[in-house]
Amino acid sequence: MAANLGGGSTDADGGPVRHIPVLLSEVLTALDARPGKVILDGTFGAGGYTTAVLDAGADVIALDRDPTAIAAGQALVAARGGHLTLHHTQFSHLADYAPEGGLDGVVLDIGVSSMQIDEAERGFSFQRNGPLDMRMSGAGVSAADVVNRAKVGDLIRIFGFLGEEKQAGRIARAIEKQRLREPFRTTRDLAGLIEIVTPRKAKDKIHPATRVFQALRVFVNDELGELAQALFAAEQALKPGGRLVVVTFHSLEDRIVKKFFTERSGKASGSRHLPMVHERAATFEPVGKSMIAASEAEAEINPRARSAKLRAGQRTSAPAERPDMAIFDLPDLASLDKIGV
Secondary structure, three states: OOOOOOOOOEOOOOOEOOOOOOOHHHHHHHHOOOOOOEEEEOOOOOOHHHHHHHHOOOEEEEEEOOHHHHHHOHHHHHHOOOOEEEEEOOHHHHHHHOOOOOEEEEEEEEOOOHHHHHOHHHOOOOOOOOEOOOOOOOOOOOHHHHHHHOOHHHHHHHHHHHOOOOOHHHHHHHHHHHHHHOOOOEHHHHHHHHHHHOOOOOOOOOOOOHHHHHHHHHHHOOHHHHHHHHHHHHHHHEEEEEEEEEEEOOHHHHHHHHHHHHHOOOOOOOOOOOOOOOOOOOOEEEOOOOOEEOOHHHHHHOHHHHHOEEEEEEEOOOOOOOOOHHHHOOOOOOOHHHHOO
16 A cells, blocks of 8 residues: 555665655645654655655655565665665554654555556556456465455455445356356456446446456455554554644545544544533644645646545644544454455
8 A cells, every 4th residue: 555656666866766646745744744853654665755755854664565665665775874764564553663752743645556556466457467466465365365255245245345336246246157167367357257247338437347456455455454553553653743644545545534533633423413421632633624635737647646635633642542443434344254265
C-alpha cells in the first residue's frame, strides 16, 4: 500500500526515479515537515513522500511490507547519511518503530504501488498477464487461493463489500462453475471470465474486472484491517502536536479514516435525539480542511489522483484511547478459516 510511484532505478542522488506522489504539496503542509522533526512514512513504496520529507529537513523512519520496495530503497538509505532508516514490516506495527519521545508525524498513502502494478508476476493488474497473486508481502494466501477455494457466498461478500461490485453474485457463481473445470491460475483467466459474464458497455468508464481485482487485493492483504490498526498505532506513537496525514484512494478506506478522526475528536457518538451522556477528551484535532481532494490540474496530469482524498489530524496531550475495531463497523472478512481457504 504505497504511493503511485514509478520504477526501481535510481537518480543521481541515489534515490528512485519516480513520478510525483499524489497531493505531495498538501501532504508536506499537513505534516509540517521541517528540520528537527522525526516523521514516519508507513508506506515507503518507491520513496516519493520520504524523499520530499527528507528534502524538507526532517528525519524519516520508513516502513514497507513489500520486500521489493525495501531492497530498492537501500540506495536512498545510503545516500541520506543516517537521516533515513527503512524497515520491512506492516504499517500496523508502526508504534514499534517510534523513538522514545514519540513521533512528530506519520504519513500513510493507502494505495497500490505502480511498481507492484508494473510487475506482471505480482498479479495485481489484469492489464498484464501473470500469476493471480496480489500478495504485497509475497507470503500467505494468494488471490488464486481465494478464487479457487472460497465458498460462493463468501466471494459474493468479498466482491460486493470490498469491491462494491453490483454483479458480485453473477461473477461468483460463474467462478464456481469455471473452477470445477479448471482452476484459475493467471490474471487473464479471471479477467477473461469477468469480461464474458459482465461485458463492458459503451458508457462504462472502467474495465468490468476492476472492482473484483480491487476487492481481491484488499482482502488478500487485509488492507482495511491494516489501515484501522495503523490509525490506532499512530495515536499511540505520536507526541502531542504530532500530525497524522492519510491519503486514500477508495471510499471504504476514506470512510475508515473519517470515522477515526470523528471518533477521536472527543464527541460522544449516539443519536442526535438523545442527550449527550459524556464527552471524552479529544486525542486529535483537525488540521486544515476536513478533507482535501486533488485539484483538476493534478488529476489531469495523474489520473490516479482523481479519487485521492487527504485527511489530517494533530495529536493532543490526551492519553491514547483503547483500540476498538467496532467503531469502523467492518464485516468479518479477515478470517480465512471462515471462508474455507
